[in-house]
Amino acid sequence: xxxxxxxxxxxxxxxxRLNTMRTGSGPSLLTPKLRKGVQPDPSDPRTxxxxxxSAARNPIPVMAQMYDHAMFLSGVPAQKxxxxxxxxxxxxxxxxxxxxxxxxxxxxDTYNYEAEALGQKMIHxxxxxxxxxxxEPLIRETGDLKKVKVPDWERAARIPFILEVIRMNAxxxxxxxxxxxxxxLAVSLRTYPKLIRxxxxxxxxxxxxLTFLVDEVLASYLKVQKKYCGIKAATxxxxxxxxxxxxxxxxxxxxxxxxxxxxxxxxxxxxxxxAAGGGGDYCEERIEKFDKQILHRCFAIQQKLLLNTxxxxxxxxxxxxxxxxxxxxxLKKYQDKGIRASIMANLNARLLRDGPPERITAAVKRxxxxxxxxxxxxxxxxxxxxxTPPRHIHAAVAATRACSRLAPGADPDEIAVTVPERExxxxxxxxxxxxxxxxxx
Amino acid sequence: xxxxxEQVKQAIIDGDEDxxxxxxxxxxxxxxxxxxxxxxxxxxGIERTGELWKDNVYFMPDVVLSTxxxxxxxxxxQPHLAALSADSRxxxxxxxxxxxxxxxxKNIVTAMLTGAGFEVIxxxxxVPTPTFIEKVKELKPDILGVGCYMTTTMLELREVxxxxxxxxxxxxxxxxxxxxxxxxxxxxxxxxxxxGKDALDAVEKALSLMEK
Numbered sequence: 001x002x003x004x005x006x007x008x009x010x011x012x013x014x015x016x017r018l019n020t021m022r023t024g025s026g027p028s029l030l031t032p033k034l035r036k037g038v039q040p041d042p043s044d045p046r047t048x049x050x051x052x053x054s055a056a057r058n059p060i061p062v063m064a065q066m067y068d069h070a071m072f073l074s075g076v077p078a079q080k081x082x083x084x085x086x087x088x089x090x091x092x093x094x095x096x097x098x099x100x101x102x103x104x105x106x107x108x109d110t111y112n113y114e115a116e117a118l119g120q121k122m123i124h125x126x127x128x129x130x131x132x133x134x135x136e137p138l139i140r141e142t143g144d145l146k147k148v149k150v151p152d153w154e155r156a157a158r159i160p161f162i163l164e165v166i167r168m169n170a171x172x173x174x175x176x177x178x179x180x181x182x183x184x185l186a187v188s189l190r191t192y193p194k195l196i197r198x199x200x201x202x203x204x205x206x207x208x209x210l211t212f213l214v215d216e217v218l219a220s221y222l223k224v225q226k227k228y229c230g231i232k233a234a235t236x237x238x239x240x241x242x243x244x245x246x247x248x249x250x251x252x253x254x255x256x257x258x259x260x261x262x263x264x265x266x267x268x269x270x271x272x273x274x275a276a277g278g279g280g281d282y283c284e285e286r287i288e289k290f291d292k293q294i295l296h297r298c299f300a301i302q303q304k305l306l307l308n309t310x311x312x313x314x315x316x317x318x319x320x321x322x323x324x325x326x327x328x329x330x331l332k333k334y335q336d337k338g339i340r341a342s343i344m345a346n347l348n349a350r351l352l353r354d355g356p357p358e359r360i361t362a363a364v365k366r367x368x369x370x371x372x373x374x375x376x377x378x379x380x381x382x383x384x385x386x387x388t389p390p391r392h393i394h395a396a397v398a399a400t401r402a403c404s405r406l407a408p409g410a411d412p413d414e415i416a417v418t419v420p421e422r423e424x425x426x427x428x429x430x431x432x433x434x435x436x437x438x439x440x441x
Numbered sequence: 442x443x444x445x446x447e448q449v450k451q452a453i454i455d456g457d458e459d460x461x462x463x464x465x466x467x468x469x470x471x472x473x474x475x476x477x478x479x480x481x482x483x484x485x486g487i488e489r490t491g492e493l494w495k496d497n498v499y500f501m502p503d504v505v506l507s508t509x510x511x512x513x514x515x516x517x518x519q520p521h522l523a524a525l526s527a528d529s530r531x532x533x534x535x536x537x538x539x540x541x542x543x544x545x546x547k548n549i550v551t552a553m554l555t556g557a558g559f560e561v562i563x564x565x566x567x568v569p570t571p572t573f574i575e576k577v578k579e580l581k582p583d584i585l586g587v588g589c590y591m592t593t594t595m596l597e598l599r600e601v602x603x604x605x606x607x608x609x610x611x612x613x614x615x616x617x618x619x620x621x622x623x624x625x626x627x628x629x630x631x632x633x634x635x636x637g638k639d640a641l642d643a644v645e646k647a648l649s650l651m652e653k
Binding site for chain 1: 456505543544548567595626
C-alpha cells in the first residue's frame, strides 16, 4: 500500500462521510456530527440551524453555496460579511436554518484570501464580495515572481478571518479546510490571459509559478490551517480549471500534477488535500455544444482530483438542461461492481434565481429519477445569486424532501410537490431572535 | 490575399500576439492600406476564431489568446485609421459595473464587436454609474453594453438604467447586458433591450439592434 493508501485508511472517518451518502441509512457527508464547540443558545443562529438540521435522517441532503445570497438576505454590509467571522457564520447559519438546509458552512471569497495575503491588490465595496483588481496583477512580469514572499499566515490580510470561519465550521461538524487550488491561485496573481500565454509560450515560468505556489505558499498556509482549525482534510476551489476555461488536455497537464504535488506535500504533516471544487467540472454554456466525450474526459480528471473515490460532482454547469443519461453511463462501471457512487448534483445558479419554482422542482426530480436509484445523491444549490427569491430555494428543498424516499420503481414525476408558504426571512429572524435581530449585524 | 495579410490573419487565429503585432507592422511598412489590414486580415482572423469556437474546435484559452493577438494587431493599425468611425456599423459604449473587476468576457466581446465593424469605446472595469451616464451624454453611442460578472454587482445595472431614465437618455440608446450571472429574465427585469449570452451572441444581438 502506498502513502496515499495509508493516508486514506488513516482518514477513514472523513472518507466514510464522503462516500456513504446512502439512501435511507448510514452517515452522510453532511451529517453534523461534531458539535462540541457550540453550546445550545437560543440567541445563536447556529443553534437554530442545529435544531432543525437532520441530514442523518434525510436520504438526499440539500446543501448550498450561498455567500452573496446570505449577505443580501441578512442585510449585512459586504465589508463586514467578508471580514467578521462571527457575523459571517451567524448569517450563513440563520439562512441555512430558514431554508432547512442540511449543511451550514461559511467560507466566502475562497479564491481571494491567499492572493490578498501575498499582496495582490483587491477592490472592497459595501455591496459585493471583494474582487481581485485584474488591472494590477501581482505578477505582471515574470520577474515579479521572485519578489513574492510567503506571508505570516496567522496575521496577513484576511487570513485570520477565514481561519476563524473554518474553525467555526469545524465546531458545527464540517471540519474541512478551504484553499484556492494552485491553478486558480496562479490566475489570481497573473490574470487568465497572461497565464494561458505562459502555458503556451513560457512553460518553464508557468511550472516555476505553480511549483512555488504549491511548495512554498499553499503547503505552509495549509499547515497553519490544520494547526489553527483542527482539520484533517482540505478542499481546493479551482473554478478556473473547469471546462471550457481549460480543456481536458490542459487540465491533465497543468492542474492534476500540481494537485498531486500538493497532496504529497501535505501528507508530510497529516493533511489530505483534494482539488474537489471545480477541477474537471463541465460547464459548457451552449447546450447545442454539449459533448459526451468531453464530459467523460472531464469526469475522468475529476476522479483523479477526488483521489479516485467513487464520487462525482456535477458542478456549476447547466445540469437542468444537459442530458443526464451520459452521467449514468459513466457511472455504470461502479454500478456493475455493486458500488453506489456519491453524486453532488448542483442546481444551476441562474435556474435558482430565475425560476419559476416548477422548473426548479422538475430539475430536482430529474436528478432523482435518472441518478438517484443507483447512486447516492446530494442536491447542491450552486452559488445562489444574491437576489434569488426565497420561494425558489424553498421549492428546491421541498422537491428534494418530497422525492427522496420513494418506493422502488416509483416515479418522481408522479409526486406532487407543495412549496410551503413561508414567512419572510426578516420575520423569521424576528421570531427566532425575539425581536433582537441577527446577532452582530 | 497577399502573403503578409495572410500572416496577420493566421497569427490572430493562432493566438500569437507577438507575431500579430509584428506582421501588422510589416504590412503597414509594405504600404498596405491600414483599412485593408483591418478588413482583410484582422477581422477575418477574429471571425475565424469565433467559427472555430462555435464548432467546438477552439475553447476559452484559444479564444482569449486570439483576442489578445487581435488587440495587439489593432493597436498597431488603429493610429492610422482616423476615419474608421465613419465606416462603422455603429458606436458601442462598453463597460463593467462598479465593484466588478472581471474583464475577460468584456475583452472578448469588445474584440468580436470591433471585428464586426462597430466602433467600440471601452470604459474598462469598475465603472461607476455616473461615469456611464456622463459618457453616454458625451459620446452619444448607439448601444450601451454593460457587463456584470457577480450576482451582487449585477444589481448595479438597475442603477444604470435608472440613471439613463432620470437623465432622459433612455429613449435615444439601446442597452445590452451580459456576463456570467445574467440571463434573459434578468435583462427583461431591468428593462434592457438585449442580453448577450456569449460573445458571438452579443455581436448578433448588437447587429440586430442596429437594424431596429
